[in-house]
Amino acid sequence: AEKSPELLKNAPHTTPVSRLDEVQAARKPNLRWQKQT
Secondary structure, eight states, X not given: OOSOHHHHHTOOXXXXXXXXXXXXXXXXXXXXXXXXX
């Protein structure tokens, strides 16, 4: 993390959604489940 702090700031890398927008999630919650293809 000392050599490449951007790598840590952009984590996680292997999930379908990288970073959640907390404000948008609070205002427009997605309450439907959809099967991923």
